Amino acid sequence: MARVLTVTLNPALDLAIRVGPLRLGEVNRTESTRIDAAGKGINVARVLRRLGHDVTVSGLLGADNETAFLRAFAACGLHDAFIRVPGETRINAKLSEPDGRVTDLNGSGPRIPAHSLEALTERLWTLLPGLDAIAICGSLPPNVTPTQLAELVTVIRQFRVPVWLDTSGPALLAGLAARPTGAKPNETELAEWAGRPLDTPEERLRAALRLNAEGVDDVLLSAGAEGVIWARRGTALMAASPRVQVVSTVGAGDTLLAGTLHGVLSGWPRERGLRFATALAAESVRHIGVGDPDATDFEQLQQQTEVRGLTVDPLPGETHG
Template sequence: MARILTLTLNPALDLAIRTGPLRLGEVNRTESTRLDPAGKGINVARVLAGLGHEVTVSGLLGADNETAFVRLFTERGLRDAFIRVPGETRINAKLSEPDGRVTDLNGPGPRIPAEALEALSQRLESLLTGLDAVVISGSLPPNVTPEQLAGLVRAVWARQVRVWLDTSGAALVAGLAARPSAVKPNEKELADWAGHPLETSEARLRAALRLNAEGIEDVIVSAGAEGVLWVRGGEALAATSPRVSVVSTVGAGDTLVAGMLHGVLSGWPRERGLRFATALAAESVRHVGVGDPGASDFEQLQQRTEVRSLSVDALPGGTHG
């Protein structure tokens, strides 16, 4: 299997809360609560390790509440290369209601000393030897700039290691300018980058093709219940997820990234990789946490995942409008 590094600059302890329908301004009773070490890159790493890859996790981690993270890394067989910073890693609250709606209350994260960022850059140099891929995921701490994120993308590319990016806002814009090998925006993040609403599948396809034409090899767009779009080399595939009961969508996008990268690194045909990753993301929303390829019905989920080719030439108004 492959050797992979995930970078999480702003990890979090995720407080997952299941409730009945929320009544704002009133007392609400919880059905369940759990606190898990998380962050997008850590979620990706958990899935990839479960698929048999050798995974190193790095980034910036608060020293004052690291215990749950260290325990997770040990339990999941993840190599811990995080730089510790003063203070606590943030806590994010995820409120899940019976209809599947999830409300995120995300903290900003700690301020990062300049010496910690320098230490991360130096550690990255030592970690890149022999890697097959790097995944950079998640938001930025308050005083880490989008340009610094782009610098990390360029540093990985300078060593000729493929780099996958999953972030949003200004960080996504700056990261895209550094030309990662792959990017995984959701439909809103893609629209924010494009500068206008993308309300149809055709509009999302045009935007993805623009990124592809600008030098990003793999563009993967997650659109919730509308499925997943994958553009490579000017050719497009779309997947429709199987219908499942939704408990929590937290971690579904990270599961999709891990599943897609697994298929690419395994050399699978594109249809097989997209079907696998889409089904794995669907499996993940049935419970709190990331997708489990060992689920008893995972083969059935793959069989119920529809993958089809899209005709790029038939797009009205051209492919890059």
């Protein structure tokens, strides 16, 4: 059992709504609704705890509506190391339609007092010794800057603890410049880092390998139905997901990251870890919520997940680690 910390700077109460075909401007009846204490790092923590790891959750949490989070942490067996901040944690609404399309309506989150961010850094200093891995996940609150996120990555790296990053936009660009151990962009986010469109699998692979060469050891690239690429220190694998009926893609990326970390922390061969993580992410899209490794057909999903090596010839002047 590994000791893992997830950091969620901008958690959310996720209001998941399933509807029939959405008719804009009209009254729509819901098929189901549920509200969960969430945030990408908390989702990753849920999966890792279910897989047997000792997981602490931290970040910045609104003090005025923390009850759902406290219940979730207790139910999942997660250690609570969040810093409380004034105000309410945001609410994100996610509308899921029968064809698998999900529309997100995300709140921006509360403004963070300077002393709360300082308190978080101090708390992380106390938590870092003895950890096996850290995952920093999700968006930033309105007044937390990408530079501050990069500084957080730098602080963690001083302890030589592997740190994985899953965010987007300017936060991802700044965080990657701080050279985390691993990152989980999607194809759009990787293209933003590369500064140009990445329209083919070969172009995405080249960009992932270039990110390896620039100091990010592991790049886990999720490309939806096109599969998953895992580039590590100049070599790459690709997994093709099993075919499943899609109900909701919310939490699939978090499940993928957690499954991959589980394989790394367990010392598995990369092929086994990627197959496990990809199958678990596929399991998650069949329902609302993160993936369930205890699903009765999970072994079958793994058997249906194809993993193969990828190679690409370097361009002139290009290196791959």
